[in-house]
Amino acid sequence: MSVGLGLPIGDPAQLLSWARRAEATPFRTVALLDRLVYDNPEPLITLATLAGATSRIRVQTEVLLAPLHRTALLAKQAATLDLLSGSRFTLGVGIGGREDDYLAAGVDLRRRGRRLDEQMATLRRLWAGEPLSAQAGPIGPAPARPGGPEVLFGGFVPAVVERVARWGDGFLGAALPPRQMDGLFRGVEAAWARAGRTGRPRLLAQVNVALGPDPVAERAVRELRAYYGPHDYTEHITNGLLTTPAAVRDAVAAYRAIGADEVMLYCWCPDPDQVERLADAAFGTE
Template structure:
């Protein structure tokens, strides 16, 4: 099982330092979240910059809100990043639930699931080299990975989880071990029922802050602000793991559930967390 680092969004310019430290350490992946009406950096642009500052780590959207984006342009952007990073790009995708994001993008919130299903089908078709339509030809460049970059789908409910086996390569589960096990089992079952070869990639995400009290307070405040719209921000921030033993225990629990990777998502801006988490790992 491998470990990844989820990048904070408070200071985009500092992410180069985070990326360089992670690339030199034991981590396999850098992850970056997505929102439109927020102060986070746009993830495809940011990860492209980080691809040029690294040589080894994978670069993962966690998750990109696909229905906010035009599909043909997204296909071209993802293929370009995959190609120019040497196949290190992982496209984590989800539908998004913020009304303001969809309002600004001009995409109806109520139609996001239907739109997402069509996007997944179109992305896979375009990356295979098929023409866009009867009126337009293929959209290049061809991605480094045949068939397109690896797709992870962030999901919780059965209908959304079913997309993993139908269109994706794996699941991104932002859930504690007590909940993630059931999500993993559902995806494995769907995978087998559809006759997919091999096994789905199972990636867990856990929110962490490792350092002095000031860092922990900063991280919890940042997470609270980000998830305020859910009405569960206090509960989610209180679940952040801030002790080394608790983080180790969570990593072991996910490993025992069969996770292929655990993303340690950081909300505090101190890049020294990369080194602290590396020592812990």
């Protein structure tokens, strides 16, 4: 099983340091979230920069809110990043639910699920080299990975499970304890089998972490509360923040036990010294 790092958005200027330091550890992946009406860096541009500054570690959106993006342009951007990174790019996809993001993008919030399904059909065709339409031809470049970059779907509703089976390579579950995540993982595997897919879906679990002196956890909690806003769910998220090496080790072991292929340790405090602290906790090198 692999372990990856979700990158903090509080200080974008630190992200190159995060990626380079992560590459010097056993971490497999660095990932970045997507919002429009927020001060996070744009994920595809940022991950392209990080891919160019590294040579081994994978880069991943976690998750890109695909309905906010123009489909043809997203096909070109994702294929380009996959090609130039040497097939180190994973496109994690979700729909989000914040009305301001959809208002800013000029997209109907109520149609976001249907729009994503339409987008995935188009993306798969374009990555296979087919024309966009009778009026517009293929949109290159061809991705390094045949058929397009690896695609993971994140979310909690039944439609997400079915999207994995129909369009995806795997599932990304966030902010759920292992017992609940186990049910989602098994549901994804069952949908995959019903769809007649060969092999098995990749299964990822995400958990929020903050390791270091007290100010690290305090900053992480402030960032989480600013991001999620005043909501009961916010307290659930902050209460689930892992702040000790033992808690991180236990979580990695618990998700491994339910079949996770990768555990993403998502960071909210921008202190890059967490990279080595988390590596010590996750890989037992302390």
